[in-house]
Amino acid sequence: MPPPSSCIRGLTRLRAAQPSIACRRTGDASIQTASFSTSSAHYAIVAKKKTISTPPPKRGTKTLNVKKGRKTGPVDTGKPPAVGERKAMRKRVVLSNNNALEVPSLVDLSEENVLDTKNQGLVRGIPEEAVDALRAVEAFKPRQGWSLFRRPAVLYRRETTELAQLAKGVEEGKKTERRIVTGSRMSGKSTLVLQGLLMAHLRGWAIINFPEAQDLVNAHTEYGPLPGSSPTQYTQDTYTANLLSQFLKANKHLISLPMTTSPTLPQPLPPRATLRHLLEIGITTPESSWPVFTSLWAELTQPGRPPIMLALDGLSHIMRNSEYLSADVKPIHAHDLTLVRHFVDHLSGKKTLPNGGMVLAATSSSNSPANPALEFSIQCAEARKMGAKETPMWNPYKVVDMRAMEALKNVDTLHLSGLTKEEARSIMEYYAESGMLRAKVDEGFVGERWSLAGMGNIGELERTSVRMRV
Amino acid sequence: MPPRLSVVSFARSLPLRPRAQSQWIAQPFVRAAPTPIRPFSTSKDSTDALPHISEEAARTAKIKGEQEPDLEQGTPVEEVVKHDKALQDKLPKVMQDALKAKSSNSTPPGSRSYSTTTVSRTGGDLGIVDFSPPPTATDVPGTKFGLPSLPLPQGSHVKHRYDPVVDQVTNLLMRHGEKSVAQRNMALILQHLRTSPIPTINPSRPLLPGAPPPSHLPLNPVLYLTLAIDSVAPLLRIRNMKGAAGGGMALPIPVPLGKRQRRRTAVQWILTAASRRRNKGSGKGLFAHKVAEELISVVEGRSAVWERRNAIHKQAVAARANVVIPRKR
Numbered sequence: 001m002p003p004p005s006s007c008i009r010g011l012t013r014l015r016a017a018q019p020s021i022a023c024r025r026t027g028d029a030s031i032q033t034a035s036f037s038t039s040s041a042h043y044a045i046v047a048k049k050k051t052i053s054t055p056p057p058k059r060g061t062k063t064l065n066v067k068k069g070r071k072t073g074p075v076d077t078g079k080p081p082a083v084g085e086r087k088a089m090r091k092r093v094v095l096s097n098n099n100a101l102e103v104p105s106l107v108d109l110s111e112e113n114v115l116d117t118k119n120q121g122l123v124r125g126i127p128e129e130a131v132d133a134l135r136a137v138e139a140f141k142p143r144q145g146w147s148l149f150r151r152p153a154v155l156y157r158r159e160t161t162e163l164a165q166l167a168k169g170v171e172e173g174k175k176t177e178r179r180i181v182t183g184s185r186m187s188g189k190s191t192l193v194l195q196g197l198l199m200a201h202l203r204g205w206a207i208i209n210f211p212e213a214q215d216l217v218n219a220h221t222e223y224g225p226l227p228g229s230s231p232t233q234y235t236q237d238t239y240t241a242n243l244l245s246q247f248l249k250a251n252k253h254l255i256s257l258p259m260t261t262s263p264t265l266p267q268p269l270p271p272r273a274t275l276r277h278l279l280e281i282g283i284t285t286p287e288s289s290w291p292v293f294t295s296l297w298a299e300l301t302q303p304g305r306p307p308i309m310l311a312l313d314g315l316s317h318i319m320r321n322s323e324y325l326s327a328d329v330k331p332i333h334a335h336d337l338t339l340v341r342h343f344v345d346h347l348s349g350k351k352t353l354p355n356g357g358m359v360l361a362a363t364s365s366s367n368s369p370a371n372p373a374l375e376f377s378i379q380c381a382e383a384r385k386m387g388a389k390e391t392p393m394w395n396p397y398k399v400v401d402m403r404a405m406e407a408l409k410n411v412d413t414l415h416l417s418g419l420t421k422e423e424a425r426s427i428m429e430y431y432a433e434s435g436m437l438r439a440k441v442d443e444g445f446v447g448e449r450w451s452l453a454g455m456g457n458i459g460e461l462e463r464t465s466v467r468m469r470v
Numbered sequence: 471m472p473p474r475l476s477v478v479s480f481a482r483s484l485p486l487r488p489r490a491q492s493q494w495i496a497q498p499f500v501r502a503a504p505t506p507i508r509p510f511s512t513s514k515d516s517t518d519a520l521p522h523i524s525e526e527a528a529r530t531a532k533i534k535g536e537q538e539p540d541l542e543q544g545t546p547v548e549e550v551v552k553h554d555k556a557l558q559d560k561l562p563k564v565m566q567d568a569l570k571a572k573s574s575n576s577t578p579p580g581s582r583s584y585s586t587t588t589v590s591r592t593g594g595d596l597g598i599v600d601f602s603p604p605p606t607a608t609d610v611p612g613t614k615f616g617l618p619s620l621p622l623p624q625g626s627h628v629k630h631r632y633d634p635v636v637d638q639v640t641n642l643l644m645r646h647g648e649k650s651v652a653q654r655n656m657a658l659i660l661q662h663l664r665t666s667p668i669p670t671i672n673p674s675r676p677l678l679p680g681a682p683p684p685s686h687l688p689l690n691p692v693l694y695l696t697l698a699i700d701s702v703a704p705l706l707r708i709r710n711m712k713g714a715a716g717g718g719m720a721l722p723i724p725v726p727l728g729k730r731q732r733r734r735t736a737v738q739w740i741l742t743a744a745s746r747r748r749n750k751g752s753g754k755g756l757f758a759h760k761v762a763e764e765l766i767s768v769v770e771g772r773s774a775v776w777e778r779r780n781a782i783h784k785q786a787v788a789a790r791a792n793v794v795i796p797r798k799r
Binding site: 078081085086087089090094097098099100101147148435436438467468469 | 632633636640653656657660661664665666667668688689690692748749750751752753
């Protein structure tokens with residue numbers, strides 16, 4: 001033990017060596033260097049973390065294994081599907097089944113016989129060229145039963161004949177027919193729209209189809225204000241460019257027509273331009289797709305051009321506010337989107353088609369937001385059709401979109417009811433001839449399936465006779 | 471020169487029957503067909519009633535008013551001695567050998583002229599369902615519409631309207647008691663089988679004997695399903711009896727399984743193998759898709775389920791000495 005005097009000396013020396021409090025706070029490393037640079041601390045070799053590496057247990061010895069979740073299934077270490085692959089698989093449309101038998105009695109529809117009333121109640125094939133066009137405008141839906149049969153064919157039902165009569169009227173009198181296709185779930189509304197598009201295509205009309213109205217309003221495509229519009233309208237450039245490319249693929253008989261107007265576009269048109277040149281500008285530069293669409297429309301409505309078929313599926317989506325927001329963070333009404341407005345103007349009768357044509361809007365029962373305005377308008381239209389003296393009263397406690405009410409004020413409906421037993425028999429014979437239905441199609445069997453399908457609802461009929469576990 | 475033989479009349483006397491195929495019990499659609507009965511009045515061999523071929527041809531031609539064959543021209547020796555055993559023995563050796571070679575190609579000795587198997591009870595090649603005719607109104611007192619003919623056709627009983635295999639697989643697919651989900655999955659599986667290309671059968675993994683050709687399978691998805699399941703279904707299971715081997719060892723005892731049990735084991739193997747498959751898309755029908763793919767790979771012999779079945783069978787053969795046969799009193 002040192003003497004007390006030396007102890008005191010030692011203590012004083014210790015105090016002199018102590019740095020200031022500020023220094024102490026910064027830590028030990030900086031104390032040693034006592035400079036303003038921190039680089040030495042930065043460049044110091046980082047000590048490796050100590051890893052506890054125990055050798056695997058000797059063979060034959062038992063080890064205590066208390067880790068939880070040992071017995072869960074094997075971990076999937078493979079590469080996950082590429083971006084978009086899953087959706088592509090989900091949205092895939094298969095139009096043929098090589099196992100199904102060729103139906104020898106199947107007659108194709110053609111330009112001559114497509115509007116013929118003799119087709120009623122018969123199953124008719126869709127010619128290959130028309131299949132390509134309908135595929136291009138996405139008229140076939142992935143959930144429909146096309147993948148079960150050798151090639152696409154449609155039942156020419158009563159409502160199809162009605163549609164054919166309308167088309168005849170259009171061709172003769174250059175009328176504009178506007179219809180809302182209604183009906184219960186799986187009653188064939190989308191397929192009726194497809195049949196309308198098919199008729200129009202075979203008769204050489206121009207076809208434009210909005211396969212899913214939801215895609216227009218759910219804010220999944222880009223949008224921007226249309227310059228010089230008041231109140232502000234919004235264009236959807238990518239969607240419009242895609243629509244133009246669909247038009248190019250589906251209307252091959254029209255795209256070689258020469259341009260008669262000279263629109264002012266961001267890109268100049270070549271001399272002696274055709275519709276193809278116009279469309280290609282819109283497809284390659286989406287910024288100019290809306291002006292291209294308007295000038296295309298101007299071209300199609302010139303005198304001497306064929307009638308136009310405008311179709312849309314899922315009407316109730318475009319009869320309310322869209323998911324888009326304006327600059328002052330207010331929801332944009334669907335009717336303020338240029339494409340939707342274009343369609344709605346023709347559906348409501350505000351604009352007519354000078355060369356005649358048809359505007360079809362199908363409602364959807366499985367994917368439709370609640371829309372009291374649409375429901376009420378359909379009720380009114382049906383009452384008008386029945387010749388009722390007083391129109392139905394609307395429920396004042398329901399919030400109704402007034403713009404939608406205004407647009408749907410005088411639109412007629414085309415209601416799809418169940419098949420008749422003869423039609424059911426005809427399509428069931430087609431099922432049986434394709435080898436998909438393994439039963440003798442006789443009166444008793446048809447009646448049984450017809451009643452099981454809720455008095456001939458065609459989707460249910462397909463389900464009970466082809467898709468069920470039989 | 472006119473044809474010496476009328477081919478048509480000759481062929482008419484030949485009985486044309488399909489080759490007898492062993493009956494496959496798992497056919498889903500069964501139609502009752504009348505069994506052919508040979509009345510006792512017809513003799514077994516009616517060959518002696520026929521005249522010589524040339525003479526018969528001549529007679530037929532005479533009836534039809536055609537030109538008869540020239541009988542003077544002679545008939546080949548083989549035809550002459552065809553039905554005469556005594557004459558055949560006196561033939562030269564070369565011709566006897568030729569006759570023997572010919573007869574070995576045709577029916578084996580001792581075979582009967584009529585078929586000893588029943589006609590296939592499935593309706594046609596594709597097994598198209600043929601509903602039994604509506605029950606005939608018999609004059610049974612007290613019944614307004616007569617009695618139904620038994621057995622009732624398939625699908626007429628509400629609780630057994632589906633195929634038994636489909637029913638069983640649906641129940642095994644079910645999770646948390648959600649039967650309608652299982653039923654939808656079952657429908658998707660059958661639809662996938664229906665639209666998938668014709669399977670190529672691996673010869674080293676034979677399916678059930680008497681199975682229809684693979685081209686018939688996609689159009690009959692229930693048959694496809696049944697065939698896949700029944701082909702990999704194990705015949706036995708190994709019951710390990712604790713302590714029976716002595717020294718704390720378990721004694722493996724092979725135990726035969728019943729039809730439903732066999733199918734259940736096979737379906738469970740298939741479902742486990744399917745759940746290990748990778749998902750390719752997204753949405754609702756993914757598991758059904760995977761199960762259907764697994765079923766196809768079972769039929770094509772690619773599935774690992776076959777290894778499992780073979781392992782069980784091998785183990786059972788090794789332990790066959792342990793089989794307990796109950797003693798009869």
